[in-house]
Amino acid sequence: MVVxxxxxxxxxxxxxxxxxxxxxxxPSPRLKIxxxxxxxxxxxxxxxxxxxxxxxxGVVGDRTWSALKMGLLTxxxxxxxxxxxxxxxxxxxxxxxxxxxxxxxxxGDNPRILTYHAxxxxxxxxxxxxxxxxxxxxxxxxxxILGTNSAAATSWVHWGKASAPVGGAITIICSIDVVSRSxxxxxxxxxxxxxxxxxxxxxxxxxxxNSVKKSMYPKSSWGLLGHRWPREEEQI
Numbered sequence: 001m002v003v004x005x006x007x008x009x010x011x012x013x014x015x016x017x018x019x020x021x022x023x024x025x026x027p028s029p030r031l032k033i034x035x036x037x038x039x040x041x042x043x044x045x046x047x048x049x050x051x052x053x054x055x056x057x058g059v060v061g062d063r064t065w066s067a068l069k070m071g072l073l074t075x076x077x078x079x080x081x082x083x084x085x086x087x088x089x090x091x092x093x094x095x096x097x098x099x100x101x102x103x104x105x106x107x108g109d110n111p112r113i114l115t116y117h118a119x120x121x122x123x124x125x126x127x128x129x130x131x132x133x134x135x136x137x138x139x140x141x142x143x144x145i146l147g148t149n150s151a152a153a154t155s156w157v158h159w160g161k162a163s164a165p166v167g168g169a170i171t172i173i174c175s176i177d178v179v180s181r182s183x184x185x186x187x188x189x190x191x192x193x194x195x196x197x198x199x200x201x202x203x204x205x206x207x208x209x210n211s212v213k214k215s216m217y218p219k220s221s222w223g224l225l226g227h228r229w230p231r232e233e234e235q236i
Contacts, residue, residue: 005060009037017041017060020068021048027164039219040198046224050162056225089168091139095192095204095212098135103127103210116206122151132190135206136170139192145230153188156228163229165196172225173201173217189217193227 003013015035021044022028029044042058049056052072054063101112104127113127116134119141124134133155137147148155156172163169174188191205194214201217201224208215 003065005037006058007037007039007042010035014041017045017068021045024048024068024071025051043219043224047165047227050226058223089192090143091145092168092192092204094139094142095135098139098206098212099204099214101206101212113206117151119147119149120151121149124151130207132205132207135212136190136192140230153190154225156190157226160228160230163227165193165227166229167193167195169193169227169229171196171201171203171227173203173222174225176221176223188225189222191215196227 005014005017012035014037015033017037018031018033018035018041021041022031022033025044025048029040029047031041031044045060045064046056046058048054048068049058049064052067054067060068098112101110103113104110109125109127113131113134114125116131116138117124117129119138120134122129122134124131130151130153133148133151133153136156137149140147148159153172154174156170160170165171169192170190171193172188172190189203189205189207191203191208193201194204195202199219201219201222202214203217204212204214206212
């Protein structure tokens with residue numbers, strides 16, 4: 001009988017899970033083998049599920065156990081592998097130069113944000129329309145990379161290729177119901193990864209408190225939908 005594991009689970013099966021994740025997920029998440037299924041273990045499970053094409057829910061059921069026990073290798077691109085593919089994430093310099101762009105309160109719209117919007121099919125005409133995906137699309141376009149052409153944050157989940165949590169990775173997160181631990185994809189966000197710590201995602205992005213800025217998103221209330229990286233063929 002397969003043991004279903006999720007946040008809050010504990011015991012020998014969780015310890016075995018942590019060992020397998022450390023072995024097969026590259027780069028290794030270096031989980032502490034303590035038998036406690038916490039936020040770091042959940043994040044590692046999601047990375048593994050993303051990499052091998054399993055439904056991303058952070059819960060270890062039949063398919064995830066099977067993949068781990070078979071020793072399926074992940075397809076996540078590490079920092080070393082990415083160095084020959086858009087080395088140093090040139091879109092990050094573009095994004096940094098936009099820090100401080102804000103929505104205009106009340107009547108009027110920031111024309112710079114409307115320029116971001118123009119990079120998607122929606123082409124929204126107000127800076128009050130959610131613009132995180134528009135910002136990512138625009139930054140990539142500025143360095144000659146074709147994005148999703150969509151204003152939806154979740155449009156990035158299958159774009160490009162799966163990436164390890166490296167600087168510059170396009171990172172898609174969504175809010176979590178803290179009681180049920182269920183995801184709310186309709187409340188998604190996308191930005192560029194600055195740092196993935198034990199407790200937070202540090203993202204540089206647009207529409208972060210109505211501005212372009214760096215913001216910290218706690219893993220206790222924001223779940224990972226994926227880290228992505230451009231493929232060579234996505235150059236314009």
